[in-house]
Amino acid sequence: MTANKTETREFQAETKQLLDLMINSIYTNQEIFLRELIANASDAIDKVKFKSLTDLEVLEGDSDFEILIEVDGDNNTLTISDNGIGMTYDEVINNIGTIAQSGTKKFIEQLKDNKEDVSLIGQFGVGFYSAFMVAKKVTLITRAPYEERGVKWESEGDGTYTVEYTDKEQRGTKITLTLREEFSDSNDFENDFTNRNNIKNLVEKYSNYVKYPIKMDFYHEQENEDGEKSVEVETKTLNTMTPLWNRNKDEVSDKEYNQFYKNLSKDWNEPLEVIHKQVEGVVKFNALLYIPAKAPYDFYTADFDKGIKLYSKSVFIMDDCQEILPEYLKFVRGLVDSPDFSLNISREILQHSKQLKVIGKNLEKTILRTLKSMLKKDREKYESFWKEFGRAIKGGIYTDYSNKDKLENLLIFESSHSKDGMTTLAEYIDRISENQEVIYYVTGESREKVENLPQMELLQDKGLEVIYCLDPIDEFVIDILGEYQEVKFKSVLRGDLELDDEQKEEKNEVKQELLEVIKGHLKNKVDDVRLSKRLKSSAVCLVSDEAGMSMSMERILQGMNQNFGKARRILEINPDHQVFSTIERLYEQDAESETLKEYSELLYSLSSLVEGFNPDNPVEFANKISNLMAKAY
């Protein structure tokens, strides 16, 4: 880098792609660029303010924090300035010239498929680039504290940008957008970003609770008694600033809560639930928490930025405090403001903060109470919550057994009881007859698949309700719970169902020898062969042993490339099926019959197929079936 020279640099390939999309593909809601730039300005002021707590010099005597907006209708420009932390030369190149966030690629992919979905912009941390939705040129001039010179960055969004040193007296950043014609057209109020009233409306809509004054000059023409004209300048603060969470709950409207949420989370949707808590006790705090309606695109990945914002007496301390709420509530967004937090609290100190623990426990209880009440009072809303975040709650049971009692009552499942609604475990228990001693459950990929399983036949016939575990994590959760209200869980696909069927019991006595022969033919494939008490119309099914791993677990672990061995397989044959009579006949004629061996193998392949496993040798399997068909007539 050579000082005082203008450097022309190329954007990264990804940035180019992003800019291209910003400029050419987004046709609605372009106005949010203003929110994004104001948010950046506010973040930058937060940063310098925070730094000044330990280093007052950083302020250089300039501590009247503010964000200024200027418009110039003659030159079609809009300028946003802040006296925040500013950027050094290298920071400009690192922060503005490149996209560090790994999520950006995914953002580009999603935008390609869904060009209208600008709600994704904030989520992916591409806020600054949204300026190119409305600007044909963006000029950024910035100076960091202690730097002698400022830095000028400029780009027309065409693949390159320039950087050079420049003079800048005031600390902070000034961003000037030279607007595209369609965004400075005085005949189109909502898209005219040189119109002061439009800007005022947008600030009120999107940035009303930004903590620092957002100011703009308004010009009033005046005429005195002698007919002389003059212009009076009035500087107005456009935002109300009072932190919403410190206002009385009764004084805050739903609209205000929702708008605040959108600013805070960058989510385009309204939140599903708002929790506003004001506590005066041993520990004093105000909290404003939100349960989102939709899971962010990266919610179930390690990239997800979880955490709650921390404030002390309305002064921002930290963006994403992860210590306050347990991992399973990571979907909750919001902030906590407590005078008990120390301003220069570090992440290390946070982990041992007693106040934080007390507040965290209090909030956890409140959130769980809110969810419980939603489950009781508004099932539809709860089911929509569950669809988005149910897995996080289940994860809470799976990763920490001590959460079991808190969370088991929040679980809901699909079940054979109803095609539309879902059931809690308590509702299941309420419905079962006194002599049913277990909670039946079945694991599988979809309602349709589990309902067609041969293993379900007898239960369906007897009208016994079965819980459908359609999410791979369900089986782990059920394994951990073991029982609910002292009623044990029982997998339909494992062990003996103990559904006593006396007629079958009688018939079963004589068949043991035949079963041993079949077992001998399937030596390396199954651990046992039994007569089934659960099949009605199907000939065979495969179940796993009560002890050890289940077959669905085996499949999940295999999918994760984890080799924990195989589930113990048991082949069950329906003694009432014609096929069984056939093999019985074969056995009576010749216990060592080759055909009996072949049929045993075929039955095993058929049962594996139903379970979703391919036959060990598909070609041999196909040949055997063809031969059988050829012999049939």
Ligand SMILES: Nc1ncnc2c1ncn2[C@@H]1O[C@H](COP(=O)(O)OP(=O)(O)OP(=O)(O)O)[C@@H](O)[C@H]1O
């Ligand atoms: N006004 C500003 N003052 C100082 N630094 C800024 C300013 N605007 C942007 N930056 C820097 O540029 C970076 C990139 O900004 P950008 O808006 O693209 O993403 P972000 O703010 O990090 O993410 P998000 O928009 O999701 O909050 C910021 O993280 C910040 O370091």
